Structure formats: C-alpha cells, structure tokens
Amino acid sequence: MxxxxxxxxxxxxxxxxxxxxxxxxxxxxxxxxxxxxxxxxxxxxxxxxxxxxxxxxxxxxxxxxxxxxxxxxxxxxxxxxxxxxxxxxxxxxxxxxxxxxxxxxxxxxxxxxxxxxxxxxxxxxxxxxxxxxxxxxxxxxxxxxxxxxxxxxxxxxxxxxxxxxxxxxxxxxxxxxxxxxxxxxxxxxxxxxxxxxxxxxxxxxxxxxxxxxxxxxxxxxxxxxxxxxxxxxxxxxxxxxxxxxxxxxxxxxxxxxxxxxxxxxxxxxxxxxxxxxxxxxxxxxxxxxxxQSSSPGRLEIVRRDPTVVVDAAHNPGGMQATLEGLHEAFDFAKVIGVVAVMRDKDVAALLELLEPMLEQIVVTANSSPRSLPAAELGALAEGYFGEDRVHVVERLDDAIDRGIGIADAEGEFSGTGVLITGSVVTAGDARHLLKADGG
Missing domain, CATH: 3.40.1190.10 (Mur-like, catalytic domain)
Incomplete structure (x- = not known):
C-alpha cells in the first residue's frame, strides 16, 4: 500500500x-x-x-x-x-x-x-x-x-x-x-x-x-x-x-x-x-x-516585498494573541488581510478583532468542506469594515494574489504588509501555495 x-x-x-x-x-x-x-x-x-x-x-x-x-x-x-x-x-x-x-x-x-x-x-x-x-x-x-x-x-x-x-x-x-x-x-x-x-x-x-x-x-x-x-x-x-x-x-x-x-x-x-x-x-x-525552534504557520513570514505573514489563528483568543504579536514584531504602516474561516467558528468576534488592524480585507474560502463560503464571509465582513474595504474572492490563490496586489499598489516604501489568517487550513493552504512548505 x-x-x-x-x-x-x-x-x-x-x-x-x-x-x-x-x-x-x-x-x-x-x-x-x-x-x-x-x-x-x-x-x-x-x-x-x-x-x-x-x-x-x-x-x-x-x-x-x-x-x-x-x-x-x-x-x-x-x-x-x-x-x-x-x-x-x-x-x-x-x-x-x-x-x-x-x-x-x-x-x-x-x-x-x-x-x-x-x-x-x-x-x-x-x-x-x-x-x-x-x-x-x-x-x-x-x-x-x-x-x-x-x-x-x-x-x-x-x-x-x-x-x-x-x-x-x-x-x-x-x-x-x-x-x-x-x-x-x-x-x-x-x-x-x-x-x-x-x-x-x-x-x-x-x-x-x-x-x-x-x-x-x-x-x-x-x-x-x-x-x-x-x-x-x-x-x-x-x-x-x-x-x-x-x-x-x-x-x-x-x-x-x-x-x-x-x-x-x-x-x-x-x-x-x-x-x-x-x-x-x-x-x-x-x-x-x-x-533552533520553529512553529510553521504561526506568525510565519512566507514572502518578502511585500512581507506576507501566515498565521493559523481561528478563535478569538488566538486571534487576539496573533494581532498583538503582529503589532509588536512588524512595523507595518498598513496591513492587508486575506481571511478564510470555518463556518462553525465565532466569525463575528474574529472580524471585530481584525477590523482595527486591517486597512482592507480580502475574504475567501480555504480547501476544507467546513469553510465558510467567500460570499457569506464577505456579507458579514461588510458589517464591520464597510463595503469599500471588503474584497470578495472565491479562491484562496486568487485572494492571495489580490492581497499582494493591493499591498504592491500602495508602493514599495509604504510599509504595507499582508496577513493571511483565519484557520489552520487557511495557513496550510497558503504555505503550500506560496511554497513555504518546501513544495
């Protein structure tokens, strides 16, 4: 076998x-x-x-x-x-x-x-x-x-x-x-x-x-x-x-x-x-x-220019710790979020925590059957971010490209970073797509 x-x-x-x-x-x-x-x-x-x-x-x-x-x-x-x-x-x-x-x-x-x-x-x-x-x-x-x-x-x-x-x-x-x-x-x-x-x-x-x-x-x-x-x-x-x-x-x-x-x-x-x-x-x-220690998918830098950080936070306690760590360790002037979450999580609490930190949010779905569809996540996100700050992209690979594109458009010296988060599956998918897993 x-x-x-x-x-x-x-x-x-x-x-x-x-x-x-x-x-x-x-x-x-x-x-x-x-x-x-x-x-x-x-x-x-x-x-x-x-x-x-x-x-x-x-x-x-x-x-x-x-x-x-x-x-x-x-x-x-x-x-x-x-x-x-x-x-x-x-x-x-x-x-x-x-x-x-x-x-x-x-x-x-x-x-x-x-x-x-x-x-x-x-x-x-x-x-x-x-x-x-x-x-x-x-x-x-x-x-x-x-x-x-x-x-x-x-x-x-x-x-x-x-x-x-x-x-x-x-x-x-x-x-x-x-x-x-x-x-x-x-x-x-x-x-x-x-x-x-x-x-x-x-x-x-x-x-x-x-x-x-x-x-x-x-x-x-x-x-x-x-x-x-x-x-x-x-x-x-x-x-x-x-x-x-x-x-x-x-x-x-x-x-x-x-x-x-x-x-x-x-x-x-x-x-x-x-x-x-x-x-x-x-x-x-x-x-x-x-x-020599490492913890893949936990505030992990997976790309530079712009800096892209992947994190597996998927509940309010984890997201709070992630955002505090991001604020402390990365001197981003602006953060673009790429977010995919599971439908059974406290999505409202996650969005509420993310809103003050993110300049714009790209909502999408990950590879799990439990993933909340991008359109549903987008509708929820608009209640916190407003329509102008929310981008709905069905596929995670396209969403990552959109997030990086928005950061690039801000200019090389804008201090804009990208945070990909919302689930362990989201973090794993992103690492794979960005070849951070060695694949």
Whole structure:
C-alpha cells in the first residue's frame, strides 16, 4: 500500500471534528496492540491555543538533550503524515503507509467488535505504535479536542501541560471557560506534574481543583515559573525565563509575540519537571534548543516585498494573541488581510478583532468542506469594515494574489504588509501555495 492509499483509507473513517465522547474504541485497539502508549514517558498537552507551538518547543529541548522524541500534533498544515514526527521529522510517506498496514488487521478486529475506529482514533493509535516501534525516549502528545474524551487520553502523561484556555468548540466542550477547562483538565492524572499556563480565573480554579483531587504537583506560569523579561529582537525575541530550577538569561526565541514567550516558559518548566533532580538545565542547551525552534504557520513570514505573514489563528483568543504579536514584531504602516474561516467558528468576534488592524480585507474560502463560503464571509465582513474595504474572492490563490496586489499598489516604501489568517487550513493552504512548505 502506498501513502495516498493509506491516507484515503484513514479519511474514509470520518472527520476529526465529529466524534463520540468515549475512549472505549481506542482503548480496545491499543489493548490489541499491546498498549504501546505505555512504552515511554509522555508529555501530554491540552488547551485552546498554543498546543502545537508548545509541543515543538518541548521537543526541541528534549532533542537537544540527545533524546529520541516522538511528537504527535494536529491538525496538519499540508500533509497528514506531518502529525506523527520522530527526531523532528514527519514520518516518510513509506513509513506512514507501513505503520497503517501494520495496524490494519487490528483495526478490522476492533471494527468487528462493533467499535468502528474513527479518523482521529486511528491516527492516534498509529502515533503511539510508531513511537513504540522506533523506539522513542519520550513522546510529546497534543490532544485533538478537549481532554477527558480525547483519544490521546488513553495515555497517562508524566507531565500535563495546559496552555491558555478560552472559548472554542463550545458545541462540544461546553458553553463557558469553566466547562471547557473541566474537559481539558482530564489529562491531569494522579502523580503527574501539571504545568499550567496563565489562565482566566474561572479556568485556573477548575484546573487547580482537578490537580488537588488526583494528587498532581502543580507548576503555574507567573508563580512557580514564567517570563521575567522579553524584548523584540531581529527575527524573534530575547527572553529571560524563570524555570522551576533556575533562571535562564539571554535566550533567543525565533518566534513572535508574548504568547510564544509564554509557550517557551511552559515548555521549559515541563522539561525541567520531566528530568527530575534539583539542578537547572544547562543554559547553553536551552539557548541552543530554543534558537533552533520553529512553529510553521504561526506568525510565519512566507514572502518578502511585500512581507506576507501566515498565521493559523481561528478563535478569538488566538486571534487576539496573533494581532498583538503582529503589532509588536512588524512595523507595518498598513496591513492587508486575506481571511478564510470555518463556518462553525465565532466569525463575528474574529472580524471585530481584525477590523482595527486591517486597512482592507480580502475574504475567501480555504480547501476544507467546513469553510465558510467567500460570499457569506464577505456579507458579514461588510458589517464591520464597510463595503469599500471588503474584497470578495472565491479562491484562496486568487485572494492571495489580490492581497499582494493591493499591498504592491500602495508602493514599495509604504510599509504595507499582508496577513493571511483565519484557520489552520487557511495557513496550510497558503504555505503550500506560496511554497513555504518546501513544495
């Protein structure tokens, strides 16, 4: 079987945003596989925003310690195999297909038992199996959605990181921040260390209660660890971080925004907790790891003249952080937005946040069947931007050309940039179209 056939077979099992709240199927499948998720320590990450960036930063620190690391993240930007990485590289097409073939008989057995394995469950099982087979020294696992009922929660994380929680997936996770926090708190297991990013009060209360109930050790950003200082630098920012075991000065992070500094602090605390002992990590190791880190599709420059920045923000909390980071790190006099969003998101809130930042907005659609049609997005956008500032373009490639064209028309020295945002899929499509993925 080749990679495309494996990908098609996985896609036939549904879509990741539709799932039943049960761990029975994934647990049954992993039992047949010999519980590969128990073959290595796990750093488990949940939260509304920042999960993938934090996962990549944890991975960078662990790899700099000469550990073999498996990383499972979602969704992917371009190719499904990006979700499962070993040693910082996605599984090859050949290896991805091989892992699928190895699991296929066990999946069929589980299906026959009346528990048809779903899309995200299958990818999760493939990741756990691939990591056990490698074998990895540590697995860094990002939840897909929520926590308690997420397929990844069959693993018991030695470290549970909860990144900032805000409103998203309210139809699935609950109508308010406290409800969502309750769902995500499910990854905090007895005896683990819970590394908590700065949270709204109502989320923090829920997370602390869960940690107390299960006897977890708690490390809170802003109390036990955090960002002591940061300043904008060329290509990123320069940080002083207080970890759980020491202070780390002059740490260059090639990522933009206060939110990425917070992600780095959480990653540092998680790795300190995982390594045990009282000694801080080697400062040069920390500097080297973070200096080499990346987070594709997160305030990522994909073109110059004019500067085009791609970002995967898709909910109000993420968009607020993105816009603050854009304002801080890029001295644009004007910003032209190219925006495509999913129909099930809080589109009105996203447009409201974007309006003060964007000179003009080009609304379009991405490649997902969940994408809000350009005409519908345009009608909503006119209520915030006015008709004169809104351009409706059906296809994303044409929309990107229109956005760049508007920026070019402003003149070379106008300081006009282009921001492409609204969804992970939008970011992935744009990276592919602009060849930022190496394609």
């Amino acid at each position: 080749d990679y495309r056939a494996a990908e098609r077979a996985i896609l036939e099992r549904g879509v990741e945003w539709e799932f039943e709240p049960t761990l029975d199927r994934i647990a049954a499948l992993l039992d047949l596989l010999g519980s590969p998720q128990r073959a290595y320590p796990v750093v488990h990450i949940a939260g509304t925003n920042g999960k993938t960036s934090t996962a990549r930063l944890v991975e960078a620190l662990l790899r700099e310690r000469n550990l073999r690391v498996g990383r499972f993240t979602s969704p992917h930007l371009v190719a499904m195999r990006e979700r499962i990485s070993v040693d910082g590289e996605p599984l090859s097409e050949e290896r991805f297909a091989e892992v699928f073939e190895e699991l296929e008989p066990f999946v069929e057995l589980t299906d026959k038992d009346g528990r048809r394995i779903q899309f995200f469950e299958l990818l999760t099982a493939m990741a756990f199996a691939a990591f056990a087979d490698t074998p990895v020294d540590v697995a860094v696992i990002e939840t897909g959605m929520g926590g308690s009922w997420d397929a990844t929660n069959v693993a018991d994380g030695d470290i549970a990181i909860i990144t900032p929680i805000s409103l998203d997936h309210t139809d699935r996770l609950g109508p308010d921040v406290a409800s969502i926090a309750g769902e995500k708190a499910g990854i905090i297991k007895p005896g683990c260390t819970a590394v908590l990013a700065q949270q709204p009060v109502e989320a923090a209360e829920v997370l602390m209660r869960r940690a107390a109930d299960v006897g977890a050790t708690v490390a809170r950003e802003g109390l036990e660890f955090g960002v002591l200082s940061r300043e904008v630098a060329i290509g990123g920012q320069l940080l002083t971080l207080r970890g759980l075991k020491g202070v780390y000065e002059d740490v260059f992070l090639p990522l933009y925004g206060a939110h990425q500094a917070g992600n780095a602090a959480c990653a540092l605390a998680a790795v300190e907790a995982l390594t045990g002992g009282d000694d801080p990590l080697d400062i040069e190791l920390v500097r080297q790891a973070f200096a």
